[in-house]
Amino acid sequence: MVKKAYRMMSGTETMDELRTYDLRIVQERHGYRFSLDPLLLCAFASPAPGARVIDLGTGSAVIPLVLARRTAQAIFVGxxxxxxxxxxxxxxxxxxGLADRIAILRDDVLGLRKRFPVSSFDLVLSNPPYRKRGSGKVSPKAGRDDARHESTATLADFLAAAKYLAKPTGRICFIYHPARLPELFAEAHLQKLAPMRLRLVHGTEDAEARMALVELAKGRRADLTVLPPLIVREAGLNYSPEVAEILGGDQ
Structure with missing residues (x-):
């Protein structure tokens, strides 16, 4: 577990701690619950102090909450x-206590052009649904299916929104499923988004990649840097030193 159950809020909710970041997170007990992935994306993206950052599909706002604790004076929209x-x-x-730095916007990715001027953000983040509608197993737990499966917005829509929102000097960072990397790179090419960095996430050293961290940029050309793999757990199933550092005491 990457979080510690703190106490029950009601019959349907829990409050969990991320002690490393001095955060408490209310979640649905049986619905969608955040995992390690958004924490890995936060470490991969590392916005600059004072940056304007937007998270597409923020869920319970874990990404902006963690980054607000990690990054001085940055402003966030989820x-x-x-x-x-x-x-x-x-x-x-x-x-x-972060309402002065984080705003939550109830909207579809498809509607963001009406909300913001072009090139409004230094960094665009997303942990988008990685399954196409109608594929994979359907979860019986409310909210989980919508978090995992594309609904109104497809991967192409998420990339188009990210391109519109990012400054020419800004960055776009996604965490996504490796099986759809060919589609992601093909769509990025069509939208003139340049892949800058790629890092595959493996559960253990000998396991296939389970997720991929990708950085893209608009309006620039660059060679793709493929970073060393990120290994979550060592042979003894303890967290690797890098992941343990990201989690701190939340292990």
Whole structure:
């Protein structure tokens, strides 16, 4: 586990601690619950102090909350389509005293051109749904299916929104499933987004990659840098030193 159950909020919710970042996160007990992936994306992206950052599909707002603790003076927007998740995100922002730095926007990725001028953000982040609608197993738990499967917005839509929102000097960082990397790179090429960095995430050293961290840029040409793999757990199934550092005491 990357988080510690703190106490029950109600019959349907828990409050969990991320002690490393001095955060408390309210989540649905049986719905979608955040995992290690958003924490890895935060470490991979590392925005500069004072940056303007937007998270597409913020869920319970874990990414902006963690980055607000890690990054001085940065300002964040979390975009969430599901009303229930957006309400949780707003509560978590208030609970952690970060309402002056994090705004939660209830909207579809497809509607963001009406919300923001072009090139509004230094960094665009997303942990988008990685399964196409109708593929894979359907979860019986509310919210999980919408978090994992594309609904109104496809991968191409997420990339197009990220391109529109990012400054020419800005960055776009996604965490995504390796099986769809060919599609991601092909779509990025069509949208004139240059892949800058790629890092594959492996559960153990001898396991296939389970996720991929990707950085893209618009309006620039660059050679792709493929970083060393990120190994989550060592042979004894303890967290690797790098992941342990990201988690701190939240192990």
């Amino acid at each position: 975009v969430e389509l599901q009303d229930g998740m957006a309400e949780l995100a707003e509560r978590n922002v208030q609970l952690n």
